[in-house]
Amino acid sequence: MLTAVSSSSLHHGAQLLHPNLFQPDSTFFTMEAVDEYTKIESHFIRGRNALMVSGNFSAIYTDYYLHLMDNKLRHKEQLDTLLKEQLSFLTLHLVARPWAETVAWTVNLRAPRVNVFVTGGSTEESITGHLFTEGVKEAPRSTLHSQTLVAGAEGRRSAVELEDNDPANWIETYYTQSEQRPARAFRLPDEKFVLIAAQPDCDIEWLNELTDEKVATLLDDEAHKLLETRRFRFHCGCSPERFLPSLAQFKGNPDALFQGDAGLEIICPRCGAKHIITPDMFDE
Numbered sequence: 578m579l580t581a582v583s584s585s586s587l588h589h590g591a592q593l594l595h596p597n598l599f600q601p602d603s604t605f606f607t608m609e610a611v612d613e614y615t616k617i618e619s620h621f622i623r624g625r626n627a628l629m630v631s632g633n634f635s636a637i638y639t640d641y642y643l644h645l646m647d648n649k650l651r652h653k654e655q656l657d658t659l660l661k662e663q664l665s666f667l668t669l670h671l672v673a674r675p676w677a678e679t680v681a682w683t684v685n686l687r688a689p690r691v692n693v694f695v696t697g698g699s700t701e702e703s704i705t706g707h708l709f710t711e712g713v714k715e716a717p718r719s720t721l722h723s724q725t726l727v728a729g730a731e732g733r734r735s736a737v738e739l740e741d742n743d744p745a746n747w748i749e750t751y752y753t754q755s756e757q758r759p760a761r762a763f764r765l766p767d768e769k770f771v772l773i774a775a776q777p778d779c780d781i782e783w784l785n786e787l788t789d790e791k792v793a794t795l796l797d798d799e800a801h802k803l804l805e806t807r808r809f810r811f812h813c814g815c816s817p818e819r820f821l822p823s824l825a826q827f828k829g830n831p832d833a834l835f836q837g838d839a840g841l842e843i844i845c846p847r848c849g850a851k852h853i854i855t856p857d858m859f860d861e
Contacts, residue, residue, distance in 0.1 A: 614702065614808035617672045623800040626779040630669045631771040632809075637664065637704065638768060640811035648850050652708055659684075659693050660706050662744040662770075664811070666762055667695045668704050669772035670748065672807050675727075676700060683722045686742060690715060696847060697809065705813040707849040721747055723755060748772065759784060763792045813848035820845075821858060831859045 617632035638661060645651065652660065667682055674680070679698035686693065690713045697704035719739040726732040735755040739747055745762040752760035752774060760774040761784060771792050775784055791798075820843055827834040835841065840855040 614810050615668070617668060617807050617809060619672050619804045619806075620796065620801040621776075621804055622773075622795070623802065624780075625783055625799060626776045627784060628673055628774045628776055628804075629771065629795065629801070630672045630774070631769065632665075632668065632672075633767060633769045634661075634665045634668075635768045637668070637809065637811045644811060644848065644850070650849055656689065656691060656693075656708055656710070659691075659742065659744060660695070660708055662764070663693050663695045663747070664704055664706050665770040666744055666748045666772065667697060667706075668809050669762075669770060670751075671697055671699050671704075671809075672805075673772060673774055674699075674725075676807075677727050679726045681724045684719070684739070684747060685713070685716050685722070686719045686739075687716060688742075694846070699807050699809075701812075701814075702808055702810065703812040703814070704809050705811060705848045707845070707847060721751055723751065761785075761787055763787075763789055765789060765793055813845060813850065815845040815848060815850055815852065817843075817852040817854055817858060820852065820854065824854070824859075828859055831856045 613636045615632055615634055615636045617630060620629045620631075621627075622629055641661065641664070663682065663684065667680065671678065671680060676699045679696070679700070681694070681696035684693040690710075692709035692713050693706070694709065695704065695706035719742075721737050721739055723735045723737075724732060725734075735751075737750050737754045739750060745764065748762045749760055752758060756774070758775045759779075759781065760772060763771040763773075765771060773784065773787065773792070775781065787795075795801075824834065835856050840853045843852050843854055844850070845852065
């Protein structure tokens with residue numbers, strides 16, 4: 578049962594709309610004019626048969642911190658870094674995949690006990706995410722759960738066990754086990770991230786020997802072709818109205834939900850934004 582607007586209602590809101598129940602839907606997003614997107618480029622490395630996807634994530638990180646400020650959210654530094662890097666690596670993965678896919682990743686860590694949730698899609702040009710630190714069940718192993726949806730097609734789910742708390746290793750493990758091809762993930766200076774994924778007949782020895790220094794000059798040292806440029810921003814598109822369908826059972830009897838209170842606070846499971854639901858919203 579939901580409670581009145583107060584800090585005690587926050588955890589319940591997260592339970593009501595837990596990301597494990599997440600079903601991506603392009604109608605959930607609203608497209609608004611923004612000043613800046615993060616541009617993500619994909620290059621085919623000729624002679625090595627590898628796909629290189631890279632981008633500078635400063636703009637996404639700026640919007641992420643503005644989002645935290647607006648919603649009075651604050652994460653411990655270690656958890657904050659995990660979420661930011663997972664946002665970056667999922668964005669690179671999305672650009673390495675077809676346009677129409679919407680992907681959600683939930684990483685359930687044993688220690689610290691936390692769920693790191695990120696989701697996005699190229700069609701919406703959006704990436705978002707949230708940390709769950711309360712009520713997280715302890716699992717036998719840390720695990721990355723992936724859900725991929727394409728409109729008009731059957732979705733795909735997979736789960737891979739993780740050996741550590743490094744998001745770069747998470748995506749490399751995911752590619753090896755779920756994508757069935759090796760990939761390397763790199764962090765470069767100035768908030769730049771790179772994903773290099775093997776293509777058919779890839780030079781695997783070259784791929785395995787790559788270092789941060791080699792990747793930093795890769796486009797100068799190797800023959801390559803720019804395939805495409807996509808753009809992303811940190812954006813969810815959630816609003817109070819988006820959550821009303823989940824409360825449809827109370828439409829004919831809102832008093833049973835509000836119990837005399839002026840409103841209820843609910844948390845978006847995708848981004849952690851706080852929204853107020855009021856009785857008049859049911860009338861509208």
